[in-house]
Amino acid sequence: MEQAFPKGTPKQDQMTRKKDRTTAKAKTKKLSNKKNRYYYKSKDTMRVITAKNFQLMIRLRDTGNGGHCISCGRYITWNSNCNAGHYIPGRRNALLLNEANCHSQCIHCNKVLSGNVAEYRVNLIKKVGLEKVLELESKKNDVVQIKKETFVTLNKYFLGEIKRLKKELGIR
Numbered sequence: 212m213e214q215a216f217p218k219g220t221p222k223q224d225q226m227t228r229k230k231d232r233t234t235a236k237a238k239t240k241k242l243s244n245k246k247n248r249y250y251y252k253s254k255d256t257m258r259v260i261t262a263k264n265f266q267l268m269i270r271l272r273d274t275g276n277g278g279h280c281i282s283c284g285r286y287i288t289w290n291s292n293c294n295a296g297h298y299i300p301g302r303r304n305a306l307l308l309n310e311a312n313c314h315s316q317c318i319h320c321n322k323v324l325s326g327n328v329a330e331y332r333v334n335l336i337k338k339v340g341l342e343k344v345l346e347l348e349s350k351k352n353d354v355v356q357i358k359k360e361t362f363v364t365l366n367k368y369f370l371g372e373i374k375r376l377k378k379e380l381g382i383r
Contacts, residue, residue, distance in 0.1 A: 249366070254358075254359040261366040267369075268376065269295035271377065272372075275379075282296070282324070282334065287317050289315070294322070296315070296316030298314070299312055306351075308365060314331075332344065
């Protein structure tokens with residue numbers, strides 16, 4: 212089968228150059244996607260993804276094969292009646308992704324009783340010590356700006372921890 216335009220004509224050269232540019236763009240885009248799957252995600256999207264993975268990691272850490280609510284002591288499992296409840300709440304504060312500030316809580320304590328903070332504090336002191344609790348309380352009003360790259364790095368860490376915990380607990 213013959214080419215539509217003879218080789219070496221201006222029209223053929225123009226078509227070849229256009230094809231080469233298109234192929235190069237596709238290869239570049241494909242490489243950048245493989246390099247970092249979060250490349251095209253916004254900062255807010257990365258914050259949500261990282262928060263979800265953080266909460267899953269906390270639930271697995273505290274109640275992998277069944278555990279107890281940090282506030283009321285009720286038996287909970289990681290996948291059904293469990294939340295990752297923050298001792299110091301707040302979406303913009305420095306303690307949002309702090310592992311010492313977040314523990315497994317039953318849905319009733321976290322949602323209905325707004326964290327059941329009085330009981331949470333008592334049991335948190337037993338779990339991590341008074342010094343750590345006072346340190347968390349001192350950071351209550353701190354606000355930090357987290358960059359997208361930091362969310363990506365934290366997300367990778369949380370995914371690794373989730374994988375390790377699931378393997379350790381025998382969860383698929």
